[in-house]
Amino acid sequence: MAVVGLSWVLATVLGALPFIFAGVDRSPSIRLDEENNAPLVYDFDSFFGSHWIELEPLDPVQFEVISRLVDSPLGARGRSIPDLIKESRYPNAGEVLGKLATSNSLWEEVLIFEDPLKEEKDWVCLKWVRMTIADALFESQSGFSTTGATVISDLENPRLVPHCILFWRSSTHFLGGLGIIVLFVVVLGQGSAGKALMRAEMPGPTKDGAMARMQQSAWLFAGIYCALNFVLAVILMCLGLTTFDAFCHAFGTMATGGFSTYNGSVGSFQSAAIDYTIILFMILAGTNFTLLYLCLLRQPGKLLADVEWRTYMGIILVVTGLVMCFGIANNDFPAETFAEKVSDSFRYGLFQVVAIVTTTGYGTHDFDAWNHCARGMLFALMFVGGCAGSTGGG
Template structure:
């Protein structure tokens, strides 16, 4: 393991991260907010850490698989800690742990908050919350690759951060691939800002909500989230862009080169839309039949919340915690599924769910024909058995971590369903859950131990388990040829 090279890369990333802190710092200067000092101190601390790491580290080095894992894990941990400084220094949160929770929630695009009243926060702090969403959405490492064109072995960083069972590239060179993804991401963000302003949202709220939407994060500038606006046009715009953000971004580039049919012919995209449509219809019927809500209102509320939960954005346009049990169970299932691989959404991903069903079908056929050689195809290609194995292991680990973390939360005094809801909401990077962490409440009632567990859940969920879990293996840290 080339620790010196790892230090240098992490130091450069911290310096770049300090640069992004300059954006809300300028906002604080323009509005002459009390958070000017908070951001000044945060930038200085982050820069000092970055400079120390760069100076102590080695500029040139070999980027292997192990270095890739350590850099990605280290980058998310360090940026999470640095991102907590503005919250802690400004007094937006009572403790540094609360600031860390808010920072990690932003970067992992979870959108869970411990701040009960966001409307009293300075504009600079609100923007920082949303900016952490936007940076973490497409990936801080993917963005870093864009600014380091000559970094050898960047593919290991890319593979360790990009979501999904496989890390497909739309272009041969990894930097070109990262640049194209960020260009698409930026283009959609600008388009949404423009449309939200046309719909009547002020420019500041439009920027914040667009950052949160495209990152599938869910931080809002309003306590009531999207319910505050009660505007059908705004809701429809956000619904469209949440759906866009939940799709594999590589498909957009392929569609630009080969036509829009490239998107609609994608099997994962088809199932993604099918799940949204079916879930929306079922919840609409449930609201109309059980609660007596009008058909139009039922459809409006159901569609927004299904898309918000399915894409793991977490915006709320209705208090779904008051919905019938069957509707809440459907939303709970969607929390586990999540969006498409290669998107900014969390959850287990639609492609993994499809592969799990195919794996189950294969095993049923194999029970009848034990000696048969059965090839499974996905997206017009034969699936490598190794991928099936990886998907099965991911599913097992996801459920195991979910169960263990739920036990830990329950041990803090939470009711079982509330504990389960809090864990799936953070492990799946959704944000709001049910009960004490429902759509109209925050995570402020969770104690320090519970917060720590949920912070770890958010990081595990965003980095898809393996990137962090691989670090606990003693073998990983032993010197070994071939890595």
């Protein structure tokens, strides 16, 4: 196990190198506090102490204009001055930003009055903060451990995060999920109960040694895992995704990690077919891979007879039903007809329940705006996880 731990540390360090060498930008250089209107601005020249410097509170007009810029739907590209004037309803928005830029050297550094793509005039954007070594290590470990937490704010701007980095980021999920499956076989094979299970459920002569049987099991499970990744990617491509998006989301789904290539996660696709496809494969990823192998041997009865799997599916169905009922009652899924409400509540409710119980973390709907009961049940699901021997349960 010491070798496994050392390998994990080495993988984390090596996995962080692409983020560092590519110079990935992670977040805007301004943070706003609505309580006192005092902004935190990143000091790019600071080498010691905190990089975030608290400046004097902004007046209401300045705060509104800066808020619109920080929350720009175009992310790091910023906004045109006419759009800022329209959204903030202040005709002097451009002058406000100009005065801020001349009032302080920090403001002057973080406010850039040009379009990064050189396509538009009268433009303003924010300078973004690059990933530090700690950020890169965090992103790497989050990927390999299939946690899915991230420090990157804007995934859709290739100037900030190149597609090759996004693909590597998703690949850490694939490798991490593969490692979990193989580690499960190794740990399972250590005890007498695990060896008995392997003798009962893995093919091969009984005279084979424990090591040979574990190697055989590891190859089988790894093959199933890789095949499911490939099948899901092909299906997603058939549903309209690019090869890049299809494989990145397949890696995030089967590893139950949740890294996406879009800020809006899977919800960015606005496709029911894609949602239900990913739901199916998240359920498979949360299922014991031994049971999936037995299904390939035409023994689906063992899957249906497994108490853990039936409990797993029962939790998904019951909680989805409750989320639907509370959601419809509290109008969490507004629609023109009752049938559309039921359809939307089932689609979004089932997706979110499966994504959370399997620890995948993908999203298609803003469940933070749902009623308290639904959010409470989703919170409770975070303590459940997938079945033993799955990428969601380990």
